[in-house]
Amino acid sequence: MSMADMREPIESGCPDGFQYMHPTMRKNFGQWKFHDDPQPGVLRHVAFSGDEVYTIKAGTQRILDVFTLRTLCDIGDKFADGFIRFTIRSNIEYIVTEEAKVQPLIDALTDAGFIVGGTKNSVTSLSHTQGWLHCDIPGTDASGVVKSMMDELIDEFTAWNMPNRVHITTSCCQINCGGQGDIAINVQHTKPPKIDHNLVSNVCERPSVVARCPVAAIRPAMVNGKPSLEVDEKKCICCGACFPPCPPMQINDAEHSKLAVWIGGNHSNARGKPTFQKLVASGIPNNPPRWPEATAIVKRILKEYKAGAKDWERINEWVERIGWPRFFEVTGLPFTKYHVDNWRGARASLNASTHIRF
Numbered sequence: 619m620s621m622a623d624m625r626e627p628i629e630s631g632c633p634d635g636f637q638y639m640h641p642t643m644r645k646n647f648g649q650w651k652f653h654d655d656p657q658p659g660v661l662r663h664v665a666f667s668g669d670e671v672y673t674i675k676a677g678t679q680r681i682l683d684v685f686t687l688r689t690l691c692d693i694g695d696k697f698a699d700g701f702i703r704f705t706i707r708s709n710i711e712y713i714v715t716e717e718a719k720v721q722p723l724i725d726a727l728t729d730a731g732f733i734v735g736g737t738k739n740s741v742t743s744l745s746h747t748q749g750w751l752h753c754d755i756p757g758t759d760a761s762g763v764v765k766s767m768m769d770e771l772i773d774e775f776t777a778w779n780m781p782n783r784v785h786i787t788t789s790c791c792q793i794n795c796g797g798q799g800d801i802a803i804n805v806q807h808t809k810p811p812k813i814d815h816n817l818v819s820n821v822c823e824r825p826s827v828v829a830r831c832p833v834a835a836i837r838p839a840m841v842n843g844k845p846s847l848e849v850d851e852k853k854c855i856c857c858g859a860c861f862p863p864c865p866p867m868q869i870n871d872a873e874h875s876k877l878a879v880w881i882g883g884n885h886s887n888a889r890g891k892p893t894f895q896k897l898v899a900s901g902i903p904n905n906p907p908r909w910p911e912a913t914a915i916v917k918r919i920l921k922e923y924k925a926g927a928k929d930w931e932r933i934n935e936w937v938e939r940i941g942w943p944r945f946f947e948v949t950g951l952p953f954t955k956y957h958v959d960n961w962r963g964a965r966a967s968l969n970a971s972t973h974i975r976f
């Protein structure tokens with residue numbers, strides 16, 4: 619076959635983003651002089667060439683229906699330059715090159731029910747996963763937590779009230795997404811999985827599930843003459859990792875699956891190293907449809923952070939300056955034995971080294 623007859627390979631990876639960029643952004647790529655924040659929800663980038671682009675940010679739901687997506691695109695065609703992009707926190711951003719287009723675009727978004735904000739020292743949209751739709755381990759509906767909390771934090775999204783940016787994350791399981799937020803609301807299973815022995819031999823990938831447990835708490839066992847599994851409950855850390863390869867190992871529980879709030883996670887930035895989150899509240903009821911207990915704790919932390927932090931301190935920097943005892947004092951959150959990691963097996967069996975284990 620000659621080269622001319624060969625078809626182009628079908629690329630299934632991420633497409634080249636440059637083709638979707640606003641032409642002014644493409645032209646000035648890597649040549650930006652500075653950016654500033656003319657008003658909440660709006661960024662202005664100025665290039666060395668003198669070109670300017672305005673970015674208008676609005677919050678959207680994580681999973682967009684076709685009607686909403688078309689509405690957003692129509693607004694982009696009519697009031698912006700026809701270019702949009704989504705951020706990792708489910709915000710939509712429109713790019714325009716003329717200042718005169720900014721306010722009509724904001725008005726069109728507001729009239730259609732979208733809320734403009736999420737820039738600079740605001741609480742930006744909560745980042746969340748949507749486990750029920752695409753993942754195999756969810757223990758709760760992270761999107762519901764996000765919706766309930768954003769309804770109550772909307773004034774912090776549209777204004778610049780915070781000492782610095784606040785990133786909040788949620789997760790629908792205990793072990794994967796949802797880390798590294800200034801505040802994270804994560805699921806917390808508090809009981810080992812319950813095994814349905816009648817189903818294990820038909821459904822479970824037993825070698826996978828035994829290998830999956832981070833503390834080697836699962837063993838093959840014969841139960842009622844059938845091959846099954848058993849869990850050493852003294853070792854089990856209730857992580858939920860066994861549920862995906864073995865659905866009969868059910869760990870989700872309306873009463874015993876709780877929420878926990880962690881704070882202070884931060885990727886490295888220009889001023890500091892990465893920081894790990896620390897547990898500040900555990901055993902919070904996983905209470906749909908509005909999750910009032912978890913929301914109240916997050917609001918209390920934000921209130922004290924707003925009142926006590928210096929300008930430009932992130933939450934982890936604020937707590938490091940005032941100290942953890944003072945943090946628990948001002949927020950009124952109880953410091954309990956559950957805040958101390960005293961599990962003796964962790965040194966030998968958790969992933970505390972750079973070795974990769976499967």
Ligand code: SF4
Nearest residue numbers: 749753790791794795
């Ligand atoms: S948080 Fe857990 S369950 Fe939810 S999408 Fe991420 S890995 Fe899946």
Ligand code: SF4
Nearest residue numbers: 831854855857858860
């Ligand atoms: S919940 Fe986690 S620690 Fe417990 S048995 Fe399952 S995988 Fe192991």
